[in-house]
Amino acid sequence: MGEPRYVVIADDLMGRIAAGRWAVGELLPTEPELAVEYGVSRETLRRALRRVELGGLISRHKGIGTRVERTTPFTRFTTKLGSIEELTQYGEAAVRHVLTVEPVTVDAALSAVTGLAEGSQQVCVTSLRRDPERPEGAVSWAKVYLRPEDAKAIASDLGENTRLISDLVEARTDRAVERVVQRVRAVRMPAEAAAHLGVEPGSPGLEFVRRYYDALGTLFEVAVSTHAGDHFVHETILSRR
Template sequence: MGQPRYVVIAGDLMQKIAAERWPVGELLPTEPELAAEYGVSRETLRRSLRRLEVAGLISRHPGTGTRVERSTPVAAFTTHLGSVEDLTQYGEAAVRSVLSVEPITVDAELSAVTGLAEGARQVCVTSTRRDPGSPDEVVSWARVYLEPGDAKAVAGDLAEESGRLIADSIEARTGRAVDRVVQQVRAVGVPAEAAAHLGVESGSPGLEFVRRYYDASGALFEVTVSTHAGDRFVYETVLQRR
């Protein structure tokens, strides 16, 4: 099965930027022009541009255009999340590999971190994510907590390396969709198990993300606790005046 069209277009644009078809500081053609050149919709083209933006190659400015910032991708892994939909971008930009899947019972310590009820039965999915631009480099180590029924429904998806979010797989398999995500970020010392996969010293500076996924009824159905090495990950938030 071939790569999605937007991935192919992003790769072509990256090659053209590296070859200085558009030098650093120059604007790319407009979205309508690029969409027409590649014969795709503007939404597909925007997905391609998001991959370039994640790689640090371009910056987009409403009213001005898309400017080339670098000819080669940045070393750090950068993610920009501004909506539930942007979480899909994160999935596209970092491929998940599952390390283990095991049933657990939520204890008091885990309940305090995740918001899951103490004593609840969950399935813990431990995984890493890698930057496709540097496939040998792990950018995050995570534990995802799922209800047993949801975990069973997506077991086949978890068995394969994928950029797809687990929440998206749950929706596809069960119809249970994400209505909102509550995210907390804090500075941590990287735990020993995470450090072994991230290639850093245990206790070195890191960022911990706790994301709680709620469905339309307000039920908490997935919690992800991910750890990133502090010197290799950039989390970007854009605040725009309404």
């Protein structure tokens, strides 16, 4: 299997910048223009631009455009992850099965875990991820907290599919994921999660809390996913680039 399309586009854009197609300080074509040129969706194009931006070659400014900042990437260590999906190592085949969608008021305990403001109103999407290659059980159990307006915008898209909820929000609103902060910790498996994952309550597990921020620094989504510790490995590769 080849590289994801957005990775190929990002590499091509970086190559064109390095070759002087656009000078430092010059604006790239608009997102719609680039999407047409590469024959991809705006979502795929934005992922490619984020990858180029992480290398330090461009900066993006609302109302101005995408500006070239340098012709060669920063030299630094970075996690070698092709997409936000890979942060949790599901693989693209893991299908989401929504269990419940319900409004919640963030209490002190939930605020401490998620970073959401205590007393704020959220919509909680509880779901399982199942891998077709592992029919005997679920990969993870998760609760995703969304702003009510974002939850309403993606309500028709929450059927069984493999896309991240953050991807759905990007596709249906003007939000774009600018930054994801992930925290991983060892936990005792909650009873509700254990029942769905087929393990004993209180058995070892891993909890991933991912906080999604948009370009304005607004925390608009928090995903709390739990994995059984005896059949889950989280691997990070560090490479110099």
